[in-house]
Amino acid sequence: MAQIFGKSSSSIARVSLVSGFFGFFVFWGVVYMIYWSSWTTAKGVPREQEVPFSHQHHVSGLGIDCRYCHTSVEKSSFAGIPPTETCMTCHSHVWTDAPMLAPERQSLATQQPLNWKRVNDLPDFVFFNHSIHVQKGIGCSTCHGPVNLMPLTWKAHSLYMRWCLDCHEAPEKQIRPRDQIYNMEWQPPPDQRERGLQLLKDYHISQQRLNQLRDCSMCHR
């Protein structure tokens, strides 16, 4: 009977072995890249809104403080999305006829809130609290990035748990003085480590507290 496997079979077998070995790493490398790409995380992707609100214009251009709209950031888990009335404190006087703001006026007339889409949305099994972060020296820009430069708002970070833990394992790298919390331009100074450790003391964050920051139940209750 004729040979079933021709001369090329040996080469095919060897190539399959080698490519199977490398293929394993290539496959998982691709999976890894997909998981970390902005296609999955939406990091850096501007989110469309009914009204194309520009933080860049309102913060950098006009100098409005974060807390003017996000009123509950210092005392609540939720920073707060402003109601239409907050917008109307100015926009009942300026740009009253702008077509861009038509949904805003509609909302005020019908008393139906605007449907803002969340940009930074954590899963429901994560108990995140804005007030404790703000009180203990974590500034807005640490997590939200340079919001003052965003014409439309986007996520500055993946919000993956690994990213949360980067800071929870070593908060001294990010912690800042209380008067710098709302400073969007704040960058860690060269001696951040020493300053951070001192700030941890000032904020009464003991070693025991630091250890608790890595407990599952700290965020997953």
Add this chain to the structure above:
Amino acid sequence: METIQGSEPQLRVPGKPYVVTPLDYPAVLIAAKDYQQVSDQIADIPLVHPRKREWLAGFSIACLLLLMFMVAVGYLLYRGVGIWGINIPVAWGFAITNFVWWIGIGHAGTFISAILLLLLQKWRTTINRFTEAMTLFAVICAGMFPLLHLGRPWVFYWLLPYPDTMALWPQFRSPLVWDVFAVSTYFTVSLLFWYLGIVPDLATVRDKARTKWRRIFYGLGALGWRGSAVHWQNHQSAYLLLAGLATPLVLSVHSVVSFDFAVAQLPGWHSTIFPPYFVAGAIYSGFAMVLNLVIPIRRLYGFQNLITERTLNNMACVMLATGWMVTYGYIMEAFMAWYSGEPFDRAMMWDRAFGAYGWVFWLLMTVNVFIPQLLWSRWVRTHPVPLFFVALSVNVGMWLERFVIVVQSLHHDFVPSSWRMYFPTKWDWMTLFGSIGLFLTLLFLFIRYLPMISISESRELIAQRKEGRL
């Protein structure tokens, strides 16, 4: 004079053979006529498929059980582990009982193929392929249970250390993580060992096959084996090396499984005798399962000339020895509970024998300690039917042993207010018997499509017989 000690080492006085007192046990290791007969007899089963009706009947029953397993697992994935009888404190229930039972059964394969190979035990030759396959299928069944008993089985891969998005890392101080590595290493090495052994036989089947697709199927598996001296040289080196690698695994895997219990503080678990006691129990139940499978198959396919009464006798002897090691474990558990003077240990031991699960304990003693004493009788060891039932009794007994360790210890811990009974639900039973279906389905496919006895090694035995070295 001809001795009947077979391959056992013989002391020699220069000039004349050492006279060995005949032990009067079966002398024939292999009764096949010649090479040709061995090749035909074994290779014809995948090619010609004799006893089609019996195979189909068995396979259908296995498939039905497998279907039941799928229903049970499907409902488990839909509803969660609440469908089982588990509770707090008995959080482990049947799932871990079955896991330890199956992984124990999976121990005979490597014991026979690696340790007995290194010890030059030639009687392993005709059963090693079969038991290695049994090992693989048992480990597959075993591996499913720890995953199924997770609250969310679909994220089982969190058990592995890999750069995930959550910065989760397995707790390497936990024996449960050691389990993951022990079992997966064991499966990998067993698979390699089994496959390496089957390559020359696949070439034999390929050469005997007459249809194109069969030649392609077996040809792919044979990896271009031509039986040249170089092939054999490499094959034998690799086989011996793998045997050396697999030998520590026989001891390590079930030791690690026993750490799941021994590392915990619970009375009935926290015991230093557990690793050797578990390994002995594993080999005990493994040999029992081999006998339960080999005896019917030997009869069905007429393999009495390959798997001789001597092989059965030797397996029964291994069972008798390991059975006594396990019995020693039982005695030591009770003795240490008393000798320690620990009230909790004593209370646990008392509850084990005379508490709510006392009847399981005495049933265990009966089927695992008392009935196997029949193996002292040569008649039982060499007669397939009584041997089959003793092996069956051991298999049931080893399952009961794991049930007693897992459930009875958990249900009776330190605080009386947390004592609680465990009652298996129908889903527990369906998963247990369903996993037997999965095991049997794989086994039936194996005996249908692959040479279930090593052709090349059996021919080697015949060669040795011809040279008078057997």
